Amino acid sequence: MRRIATLTLTLATSASAISVTHLAGTTELNTTPKRIIVLEFGFMDALAKLGVKPVGIAADGDAANEVLPHLKKYYGPNVPTVGNRHAPSLEKILALKPDLIIADENDHKSIYAQLNSIAPTLLFRSYRGTYQDQLDQFSIISKIVGKEAVGKTALADHSRLFSKVKATSSAKAGKIVVGVLTPNGFYVHSDRSYIGSLLDTAGRHNPTPVKDGQTQYLLSPEGLTALNPDTLIVLYNNEDQSAFDRFKGEPLVRALTAAKQNRIYTFNRDRWAKGRGIIGLEGILSDMFSSNVLSGKVQR
Structure with a gap:
């Protein structure tokens, strides 16, 4: 897999001083x-x-559900929030008097100058980043906060878990396509998306290309037919069960190799699509291992 060499960290003269290229x-x-x-x-x-x-x-x-379920035990119910990820409040950020802000390229590039005027701001590619981006950023953040040893241990643990899951990967699974299903349609994740690149690193071929610079985009049933995956992963939340039932019943979907071989797998959308980072990956990899989605075995 290609790696984007944009994130580096250099130790400066004092023990706590660092220079971060982002x-x-x-x-x-x-x-x-x-x-x-x-x-x-x-x-x-x-x-x-x-x-x-x-x-x-x-x-x-809403306030009761600001934090993803898999992070609640770390942050508790009263974590301070500064608005939506896609449109944070500069006023709320300023009021908290930060000495560092970590922002995302996709959502915050346009307000970077304003953020950086409040506190030193690092800009990384997470929301539209790859699996490798997540690992690189974690390593850098661990050094920034003075937890490099903890970070190295966490990455080593992750590597062992990933190897365990990768060992289940088989050519029998064939081409794997993954996407998020909403009432508006199926949003496919390319080989350069977070989940798409994770599958690629795990040894499974994702035939979905980047389209018009987008790593994730709306794909028609005809477009899915053209890809004709051997294994299909559909991510949706419980409230969209009826949308999945309609999707699975469409003639073009039922004609897919994945459908004929009973290899359409479903997982929780929030757990997979938003579960970025080492903790989030524990849940995703656990799902991969328990479901045998990479093995090509027919579901029972």
């Missing part, structure tokens, strides 16, 4: 940050795994 340039951090605001789930995951609690996060939904 997607918006190079940021000098003279001390270990203590008041961190993170604006995307992958960064929330990284700090949780490292045992560092941010002073604020950007998330989704």
Whole structure:
């Protein structure tokens, strides 16, 4: 897999001073940050795994459901929020007096200058990043917060879990296509998306290309027919069960090799599509292992 060599970290003269090269340039951090605001789930995951609690996060939904379920035990019910991930409140961020902000290229590039005027801001590719991007960012964040040893242990544990799952991968699974199903349609994830690149790294071929620069996009039943996957992974939440029932019943979907071989797998949309980071990957890899989705075995 190609790696985007945009994220580097160099130790400076003092023990706590570092220079971080990211997607918006190079940021000098003279001390270990203590008041961190993170604006995307992958960064929330990284700090949780490292045992560092941010002073604020950007998330989704109502106040009771701002934090993803797999992170609630790390953050508790009263984590401070600064608005939606896609449109955080600059006023709320300013009020929390951060000494570091970690932002996402897709959602926050347009407000980077404003964020950076509040506190030193790092810009990474997480929301539209690859599996490898998540690992690279975790490694850098662990050094920034002074938890490099903890980070190395976590990555080693992850590597062992990933190897266990990859060992179940078989050519019998053939081409694997993955996407999110909503009432509006099926949004396929390309080989450069987070989940698509994870499957690729696990040894399974994802035939879905990037389209018009987008790693995830709406795909018609005819487009899915053209890909004709041997294994199909559909991600949706419980409230969209009726949409899945309609999708699975469509003649073009029933004609797919994956459908004929009973290899259409379903998993929770939030758990997979939003589960970026080491903790999130534990859930995804657990699903992969228990379901045998990479093996090509026919479901019972």
